[in-house]
Amino acid sequence: MGRRSKEINSIAIAKLVGVSRSTVSKVINNYPNISEETRARVTKVVADYGYFPNLSARILAGKRTETLGFFHFAHGHFSEDFLVSSMISGFVEHAASFGYHILSYIVREPETEKTKRMVREVFHQQRIDGGIILGARNHEPLVEELISEGFALGIFDQNLPGKEEPNRIVVNLDDERAASGALRYLYDLGHRKIGILNGDTRRSAGAAKQAGFLAAAEEKGIEIRPEWFLYTDFSEASGYSSMCKFLSSGMPLPTAFAAANDTVAFGAMKAFAEKGLQIPEDVSIVGIDDHPMARYQRPALTTYRYDFLAVMRRLIELIVKRIEDPDSVDSSRREVFSPVFIERDSCKKVDAVS
Amino acid sequence: MGRRSKEINSIAIAKLVGVSRSTVSKVINNYPNISEETRARVTKVVADYGYFPNLSARILAGKRTETLGFFHFAHGHFSEDFLVSSMISGFVEHAASFGYHILSYIVREPETEKTKRMVREVFHQQRIDGGIILGARNHEPLVEELISEGFALGIFDQNLPGKEEPNRIVVNLDDERAASGALRYLYDLGHRKIGILNGDTRRSAGAAKQAGFLAAAEEKGIEIRPEWFLYTDFSEASGYSSMCKFLSSGMPLPTAFAAANDTVAFGAMKAFAEKGLQIPEDVSIVGIDDHPMARYQRPALTTYRYDFLAVMRRLIELIVKRIEDPDSVDSSRREVFSPVFIERDSCKKVDAVS
DNA sequence: CTGAAAGCGCTTACAG
DNA sequence: CTGAAAGCGCTTACAG
Numbered sequence: 001m002g003r004r005s006k007e008i009n010s011i012a013i014a015k016l017v018g019v020s021r022s023t024v025s026k027v028i029n030n031y032p033n034i035s036e037e038t039r040a041r042v043t044k045v046v047a048d049y050g051y052f053p054n055l056s057a058r059i060l061a062g063k064r065t066e067t068l069g070f071f072h073f074a075h076g077h078f079s080e081d082f083l084v085s086s087m088i089s090g091f092v093e094h095a096a097s098f099g100y101h102i103l104s105y106i107v108r109e110p111e112t113e114k115t116k117r118m119v120r121e122v123f124h125q126q127r128i129d130g131g132i133i134l135g136a137r138n139h140e141p142l143v144e145e146l147i148s149e150g151f152a153l154g155i156f157d158q159n160l161p162g163k164e165e166p167n168r169i170v171v172n173l174d175d176e177r178a179a180s181g182a183l184r185y186l187y188d189l190g191h192r193k194i195g196i197l198n199g200d201t202r203r204s205a206g207a208a209k210q211a212g213f214l215a216a217a218e219e220k221g222i223e224i225r226p227e228w229f230l231y232t233d234f235s236e237a238s239g240y241s242s243m244c245k246f247l248s249s250g251m252p253l254p255t256a257f258a259a260a261n262d263t264v265a266f267g268a269m270k271a272f273a274e275k276g277l278q279i280p281e282d283v284s285i286v287g288i289d290d291h292p293m294a295r296y297q298r299p300a301l302t303t304y305r306y307d308f309l310a311v312m313r314r315l316i317e318l319i320v321k322r323i324e325d326p327d328s329v330d331s332s333r334r335e336v337f338s339p340v341f342i343e344r345d346s347c348k349k350v351d352a353v354s
Numbered sequence: 355m356g357r358r359s360k361e362i363n364s365i366a367i368a369k370l371v372g373v374s375r376s377t378v379s380k381v382i383n384n385y386p387n388i389s390e391e392t393r394a395r396v397t398k399v400v401a402d403y404g405y406f407p408n409l410s411a412r413i414l415a416g417k418r419t420e421t422l423g424f425f426h427f428a429h430g431h432f433s434e435d436f437l438v439s440s441m442i443s444g445f446v447e448h449a450a451s452f453g454y455h456i457l458s459y460i461v462r463e464p465e466t467e468k469t470k471r472m473v474r475e476v477f478h479q480q481r482i483d484g485g486i487i488l489g490a491r492n493h494e495p496l497v498e499e500l501i502s503e504g505f506a507l508g509i510f511d512q513n514l515p516g517k518e519e520p521n522r523i524v525v526n527l528d529d530e531r532a533a534s535g536a537l538r539y540l541y542d543l544g545h546r547k548i549g550i551l552n553g554d555t556r557r558s559a560g561a562a563k564q565a566g567f568l569a570a571a572e573e574k575g576i577e578i579r580p581e582w583f584l585y586t587d588f589s590e591a592s593g594y595s596s597m598c599k600f601l602s603s604g605m606p607l608p609t610a611f612a613a614a615n616d617t618v619a620f621g622a623m624k625a626f627a628e629k630g631l632q633i634p635e636d637v638s639i640v641g642i643d644d645h646p647m648a649r650y651q652r653p654a655l656t657t658y659r660y661d662f663l664a665v666m667r668r669l670i671e672l673i674v675k676r677i678e679d680p681d682s683v684d685s686s687r688r689e690v691f692s693p694v695f696i697e698r699d700s701c702k703k704v705d706a707v708s
Numbered sequence: 709c710t711g712a713a714a715g716c717g718c719t720t721a722c723a724g
Numbered sequence: 725c726t727g728a729a730a731g732c733g734c735t736t737a738c739a740g
Contacts, residue, residue: 007478009733020711025735033709052478056410057733060716067457072443088442089426092458096472101457101481103421104446118450124361124406127455296650363717374727379719387725411717414732 008051016045028053059126067101068319069128071119073135074106075233090309091316098320103128110142123151129323130154132315137202152326154319156311157205169322169333171315175205175288178304178339179212180219182258182286185302185341187220190352191256191284195228195246197239197268199260206234209260209288227251232264239267247275255350256284262291262303269297269346280348290342299345311337362405370399382407413480421455422673423482425473427489428460429587444663445670452674457482464496477505483677484508486669491556506680508673510665511559523676523687525669529559529642532658532693533566534573536612536640539656539695541574544706545610545638549582549600551593551622553614560588563614563642581605586618593621601629607637609704616641616648616657623651623700634702644696653699665691 010028014021019038026034027042045051059065070091092102105122109115122128123146130152136143147153147167154169186194196213199206217224230246232238239259247253259265265287269279277283279299287294290305314335322329364382368375373392380388381396399405413419424445446456459476463469476482477500484506490497501507501521508523540548550567553560571578584600586592593613601607613619619641623633631637633653641648644659668689676683 007480007733011733021734022711022713022736023709026710029735035709038709050474050478052475054414054733055479055481056413057716058735059410060408060414060718060733061735062716063735074443088458089428089460093460096459101459101476103455103457104442105450105455106443106447120404121406122455124404125409126361127409293647293650296647296652298650298652361717365717375718376720376727376729377725380726383719389725392725408717411732412719414717414734415719416732417719 007054008049010051010053013042013045013049013051016049017041025053064129064323065101065126066099067103067128068095068316069122069131070102070104071131071133071136072104072106073110073133073137073140074108075110075135087308087312091312094313095316095320098316100129100316100320107136107142110136110140116142116145120146120149123149130319132156132312132319135203137200138204138207152319152322154315154322156315157203166332169315169318169329171311171318171335172204172208172337173306173308173311174336174338175208176212176215178288178306179209179258179260180216181212181304181339181341182288183213183216184220185286186256186258186284186347187216187222189256189284189347190350191254192222192352193228193252193254193256194222194224195230195254195257196224197230197232197242197257197259197264199264200233203234206260213258225254228254232260232267234261234264236263236267236270239264240271241267243268243271244274247271247277253277253283256286256347259285259287262287262289262294262301265301265303265346266291266293266297269301279346284347284350286347288339294342295344297346302344302346303342304339305342306339307337361408362403364405364407367396367399367403367405370403371396379407418483418677419455419480420453421457421482422449422670423476423485424456424458425485425487425490426458426460427464427487427491427494428462429464429489441662441666445666448667449670449674452670454670454674461490461496464490464494470496470499474500474503477503484673486510486666486673489557491554492558492561506673506676508669508676510669511557520686523669523672523683525665525672525689526558526562526691527660527662527665528690528692529562530566530569532642532660533563533612533614534570535566535658535693535695536642537567537570538574539640540610540612540638540701541570541576543610543638543701544704545608546576546706547582547606547608547610548576548578549584549608549611550578551584551586551596551611551613551618553618554587557588560614567612579608582608586614586621588615588618590617590621590624593618594625595621597622597625598628601625601631607631610638610640610701613639613641616643616645616655619655619657619700620645620647620651623655633700638701638704640701642693648696649698651700656698656700657696658693659696660693661691 010021010024014024023038024042027039095102107115107119119142133143133153133155156171198210201207201210230242232242257268259268265285268285272279272283279285287301287303290303294301294303318329318333364375364378368378377392378396381393449456461469461473473496487497487507487509510525552564555561555564584596586596611622613622619639622639626633626637633639641655641657644657648655648657672683672687
């Protein structure tokens with residue numbers, strides 16, 4: 001009928017071998033002070049009967065769950081899912097190499113009581129040993145609450161420069177460098193009239209990218225005109241609608257745009273296409289991420305590549321270390337990864353007339 | 355220090371309210387026969403103290419884990435990861451709507467003792483209530499073993515026509531219909547010299563697609579010449595190398611190819627491009643899947659869309675039903691979903707000369 | 709090197 | 725409607 005019969009337990013194994021459950025347990029857990037002969041006999045019976053110690057009983061007796069929660073804060077839109085979900089495979093495999101299991105969650109409305117409860121429950125139930133947070137805003141109350149409750153958290157993309165943020169492991173990509181690099185690249189191609197498709201500045205990445213755009217503009221002595229500074233929330237839809245609105249405003253067009261991420265650039269490119277504007281003939285555009293789709297755009301999008309996989313690997317490594325030996329990792333660890341420039345076909349050289 | 359202090363437990367709650375642990379438990383589990391007054395008092399204290407019953411203790415006492423294992427059999431190549439991982443988000447959310455958690459695994463070498471042990475352990479440890487299997491071959495021994503051990507399994511894409519396969523829920527896409535449809539489409543455009551990029555016939559989808567290609571060819575009275583029948587394992591790399599080999603063989607080119615999936619088509623398109631062949635001017639190609647990248651190809655790939663998300667949703671629904679009430683779902687349930695044709699730019703009309 | 713016993717935190721018949 | 729007690733299956737000091 002598909003119902004499972006009972007599994008064999010440690011008492012049965014002990015009886016079979018003719019030792020105590022303590023001894024079985026010690027063999028299973030590879031403890032010292034067991035004679036080779038006993039160890040061998042227990043091991044054999046365990047293998048013969050296909051015995052697997054019950055996980056819940058082990059956890060209840062004080063063992064770790066060896067499970068990590070992966071919380072993807074998605075804030076209602078699906079824009080990043082494609083990118084994020086394409087990271088999951090590598091993520092799961094890397095965790096597995098440490099012997100850890102991955103429980104995945106999508107967090108759509110972190111401010112909702114229902115969502116908060118769901119997430120907190122996962123931790124408080126002791127379903128996981130620690131969590132990985134992706135896409136949360138800076139100082140997301142839910143995240144701060146979990147940290148204050150003492151849970152082990154690894155966060156991707158969160159930091160407010162100058163602010164102390166204790167008791168968390170944070171791994172970031174160098175957003176400021178990517179953004180300023182993108183702007184400088186356009187400048188070096190001769191562009192002086194440059195527009196920005198800015199991101200969500202409530203998120204660390206958004207704030208850092210804005211800082212990068214502005215710093216490079218200032219460095220090169222070019223002014224970003226307010227009407228060329230467009231706002232998005234990092235989603236393709238917002239990139240599209242922002243650009244549509246701008247294009248139908250009748251304002252003069254800059255010769256190039258730097259976008260806060262590739263997804264936003266995709267949206268803008270769609271808007272350009274609908275208005276009959278050719279890229280890069282009529283307008284250049286550069287993104288950030290090297291989204292899997294970037295090279296399939298027409299034209300292929302020039303961008304900064306973020307090695308998300310490497311970053312996530314590192315985050316897992318650090319969180320596992322922290323879980324297994326809390327003192328081995330600073331209570332407030334921070335690491336930054338650098339992006340790599342990928343030149344493709346979406347930008348052209350232009351006469352540098354200011 | 356990041357170490358967690360102990361959580362409050364049901365004894366403490368009971369003491370606080372002035373009732374027994376049994377009563378606390380009954381309130382938590384929403385059992386009847388509790389006075390409204392008691393229920394309210396317990397509920398309040400539970401909320402005030404942020405009490406979450408320990409999961410392991412509950413499972414040990416006989417409750418479900420409310421967790422599903424998602425096992426993606428990847429067979430060593432990464433070809434499908436992109437597609438598969440793009441399904442995970444929707445998958446996780448849908449499971450959440452049933453109150454289920456998702457534990458994800460990538461299974462690379464199912465024949466390895468190490469892998470087998472890892473997978474079986476997840477079930478035997480009682481980490482999950484049931485599993486979802488994706489990408490496994492027909493009669494994959496590991497899967498058959500799990501079924502024979504009595505675990506609840508939902509399988510995507512597995513069936514051998516005519517064979518009885520008990521004790522499993524199987525959900526399939528209508529591969530035969532997609533394949534025969536693709537071939538008929540080419541025929542209707544006037545193509546008579548048609549090549550096939552076949553898939554891995556050890557997998558249900560591969561066998562069914564081959565049957566579909568062949569059936570439609572027979573129906574239309576066209577012959578698939580052996581040299582135009584190319585073999586792949588569903589991966590982009592194999593599509594590419596198969597096509598390269600064919601193109602450098604000096605054999606005459608058919609006017610069109612039908613590919614067992616989009617990924618294989620992508621590989622073939624790359625090979626065409628490298629040989630300077632234009633699509634669809636020199637050769638037409640049609641895929642199956644509507645891979646997220648299909649519309650970004652140059653030219654955009656004509657294909658059959660598989661609604662993977664809908665299929666996975668249904669699979670989850672069925673497996674959850676089965677777990678919660680084993681008699682509510684046939685021990686050998688089977689459902690098939692139909693693909694939808696998506697015409698894009700990779701095929702052209704041709705004079706029908708046999 | 710081995711084992712008896714306590715303990716982890718819940719649920720569930722059962723009795724009242 | 726409520727509670728005392730057994731039981732789930734393990735691990736871990738502790739004693740020997």
